[in-house]
Amino acid sequence: MKFTHHIGIDYSGAQTPNSRLKALQVYATTNNGEPMRVSTPTEGAKNWSRLEIAQYCLKALESEKPVIIGIDHGFSFPLSYMQRNELSSWDKFLWDFMRHWPTADPNTYVEDHRDGNPRTGDTSELRLCEKWTATAKSVFLFDVQGSVAKSTHAGLPWLLWLREAPTLHEKVHFWPFDGFEVPQGKSVICEIYPALYKRRFPKEDRTTDEHDAWSVAAWLQEADRRGILDQYFSPPLTLSERKQAKLEGWILGVV
Numbered sequence: 001m002k003f004t005h006h007i008g009i010d011y012s013g014a015q016t017p018n019s020r021l022k023a024l025q026v027y028a029t030t031n032n033g034e035p036m037r038v039s040t041p042t043e044g045a046k047n048w049s050r051l052e053i054a055q056y057c058l059k060a061l062e063s064e065k066p067v068i069i070g071i072d073h074g075f076s077f078p079l080s081y082m083q084r085n086e087l088s089s090w091d092k093f094l095w096d097f098m099r100h101w102p103t104a105d106p107n108t109y110v111e112d113h114r115d116g117n118p119r120t121g122d123t124s125e126l127r128l129c130e131k132w133t134a135t136a137k138s139v140f141l142f143d144v145q146g147s148v149a150k151s152t153h154a155g156l157p158w159l160l161w162l163r164e165a166p167t168l169h170e171k172v173h174f175w176p177f178d179g180f181e182v183p184q185g186k187s188v189i190c191e192i193y194p195a196l197y198k199r200r201f202p203k204e205d206r207t208t209d210e211h212d213a214w215s216v217a218a219w220l221q222e223a224d225r226r227g228i229l230d231q232y233f234s235p236p237l238t239l240s241e242r243k244q245a246k247l248e249g250w251i252l253g254v255v
Contacts, residue, residue: 008216013150070192
């Protein structure tokens with residue numbers, strides 16, 4: 001297999017970066033076994049915080065062996081947003097976003113920056129990968145069930161934090177922004193959408209959030225074991241669509 005560990009993270013943009021949330025769930029595979037729930041490293045704590053999730057990802061990606069991490073929030077915004085704000089690369093987008101949405105700051109809520117923020121969009125704006133799915137919602141659609149907007153706005157600064165981490169230099173492939181083809185031996189961090197995979201697996205006694213994270217890790221492992229991950233890393237896009245997706249991002253598994 002390409003990866004030694006397959007990690008699924010069900011995300012949440014509720015409360016603050018330091019808040020411990022039941023909706024934050026992490027599952028990981030080890031030694032070809034089925035995904036197991038990963039507990040927060042803080043002794044006595046039951047739930048994860050977004051800060052701890054970022055620190056966990058950093059440690060996992062620092063490993064000498066390649067891992068793949070799938071996180072359940074949007075990694076970028078639609079092309080219309082990029083054009084409107086004259087953002088020509090994903091890195092420029094992340095830096096610009098962080099200046100207007102400092103949602104990784106301690107004790108900060110996403111809601112603290114919503115009113116009057118110039119860096120937003122209309123709920124009708126969709127990325128290409130969202131147009132290719134039946135149920136994916138706009139990253140600008142807040143306050144509805146199944147919305148990914150809050151988790152996306154809470155999670156994006158942490159992607160920049162990981163991308164800028166000096167210990168990860170040249171070790172991690174941020175897919176597909178660093179290219180659709182993943183170099184052998186590199187770890188991968190990518191956007192996932194549990195609704196694509198979770199109905200393939202029995203829920204058993206897991207909560208909805210637990211099953212979302214478990215299903216992502218299980219699907220990544222299964223696709224890796226079957227040798228078909230490369231097919232998903234290279235969705236059937238035209239050259240112009242690939243150029244758009246390298247800016248907007250793509251959901252792994254959407255083909």
